[in-house]
Amino acid sequence: MKLLHKDIEKDNAGQVTLMPEEAEDMWHTYNLLQVGDSLRASTIRKVQTESPTGSVGSSRVRTTLTLSVETIDFDSQACQLRVKGTNIEENQYVKMGAYHTIELELNRKFTLAKKSWDSVVLDRIEQACDATQKADVAAVVMQEGLANLVLVTPAMTLLRAKVEVTIPRKRKGSCTQHEKALERFYEAVMQAILRHINFDVVKCILVASPGFVRDQFITYLFKEAVRQDNKILLENRPKFILVHSSSGHKYSLKEILSDPTVTSRLSDTKAAGEVKALEDFYKMLQHEPDRAFYGLAHVEKAADALAIDTLLISDKLFRHQDVPMRSRYVRLVDNVRDNGGNVRTDSAEWSSCHLAVSHCRPIRG
Template sequence: MKLLHKDIEKDNAGQVTLVPDEAEDMWHTYNLLQVGDSLRASTIRKVQTESSTGSVGSSRVRTTLTLCVETIDFDSQACQLRVKGTNIQENQYVKMGAYHTIELELNRKFTLAKKVWDSVVLDRIEQACDPAQKADVAAVVMQEGLANIVLVTPAMTLLRAKVEVTIPRKRKGSCAQHEKALERFYEAVMQGILRHINFDVVKCVLVGSPGFVKDQFISHLFKEAVRQDNKVLLENRPKFMLVHSSSGHKYSLKEILSDPAVTSRLSDTKAAGEVKALEDFYKMLQHEPDRAFYGLAHVEKASDALAIDILLISDQLFRWVSGSRVTRRPPPLHFPMKMTINIKCLSLWKQIIQRKKKKNISPLAIKSQESPIFYSSYLLRWNRSAEGLWTVLPLQIVLAEFVSWCLTITAVGWY
């Protein structure tokens, strides 16, 4: 993403002009857009014309429109973004108030204007325009006959290719058909890797599968690389890392990224950090349930009690609450200035968390398909005097409303 122009006033109103230059930038743009924003971009409009003889014809013309955004549709597989709204600026082809749908295109600039730009949106623009924030991790999740080639970016996971080949079963006395099908499958995966993985950017390629499929594939991959004298694969052989996964489906990427060996190898990537934060939350939820909670009401109570140590937030929080667009920051994000909170905004929540694990939390977590906010690992601290702190104690959230009364008692301490 390139930032061409930025004009934000002191009251946080203003506009920015951006140019998306890769597919992931459409995801960033999707998270920037809100209903009521003003979007100006180049688009195609079908226009009807009438000749002097009275005959009516139609043609498609390229023009620039400014829309008041009403509907935002994002296709995560194709990384396509369509924005529907009404025209709010005079145009020779489109009347004021007429509806139009703009499909944003790569390498074509657009201007986005908002009445209020909050810090979360501005941070996302800064992240999207940072050239260092690229897809430095690739993964091949496979099983016999199925492989998913995925790029793990700082903001999302991109499915670049899905390889499916029918593998016949081994027959008694003859395995020729089975072996030939496996070779075709491995060759298709190899071509997918060469086509979709940029080894100049990618630091690590994770190859995960159940059983020995990954080992057989890597053996075939580099055997063919030697035979074909493929220097790209041979020079980047140290980047390949074999890990275990329970299946070849995309959701198994979560297992791969949570593997301790992978975490240490990818310690400098955002994806590994997010997975570790979620794993810590699940462990605490299992072993110390009085210190791990989630849900909007609990976060509000913990915030009022100054009881939050680590706050995990899905970036979906800034898009939807109860099915409608967020127009302002929700109450849990307004913390007292004296609180010190470690806040982690998770962008891979939808892509890497298995539905099965989400269902195991509680009905509250799946009240909506995207439970937007939860927090973990909180500690309560009381200021006894200006000289120091009281003993740090974990406390169940049901006692959070009791804290304010406890603070008035100076003669009793909890140890």
């Protein structure tokens, strides 16, 4: 994400102009938008035209609209963001008050105005525009005939490629068709890795599967790398880590990242920090329950007692449409930070826990 302009007054009202540059930026934008905000962006509008003879036609024109946001729809698989609202500025093609849906696009700027920019949304902008916040973990979750290649960021998982190849069963006396189909499958997965993984940024690639599919694939991958003299794959061989998964579907990724043998190998990556923080909370809840809390009332009590060392909070809570409730969460975060505590804002995609405190001094009464 690129920050092009920022104009926020002392009363926290104002606007920012941003340009999303990659798919994950749409996720950040989704978390910035709230009902009631003002969004100005380029869009396509179908308009009716009437010729001098009286015949009516229609055409699609590109124009810039400013909407009062009413509905926000985010497709996490395609990383597409659609915003519906009413037009609040004069426009030659769209009447004041008319409804329109803007689909935000990569590399097209937009301006977002709010009546109040709180600390959480400002932190989100800083995070989104930080060049170091990039996906440094990739994973290939596979089974025979199916592979999902994803990039893992602290905020979300980005599906970059899905490979599906029909693998015939082995037949008695002949395995030729089965082996040929497997080879086509492994070749397609190899090409997906070369196309979608930036080895200069990614620190490790998890290859996960049930059974021996991952081992057979890695054998094929590096046999082909030697045959083709593919220096990128050969130089980055140590980055590949083989792990077990229950299936080749994307949902198995959470199970993989919770594996202790994996988290130890990923200790210097950003995504591992999110997983470890949640694991630490569950361990503390089990072994030292006086130092772990969850639920808004209990967490607020711990914050008022200045007892919080680490607060875990889901970004889902900051999309709450009840403004007073959202403000309550923001005040909680500010309170913890002002008193020297750590705040980890995790994605709801990762965490089943929405609000919790870890490493808290015991509170009595």
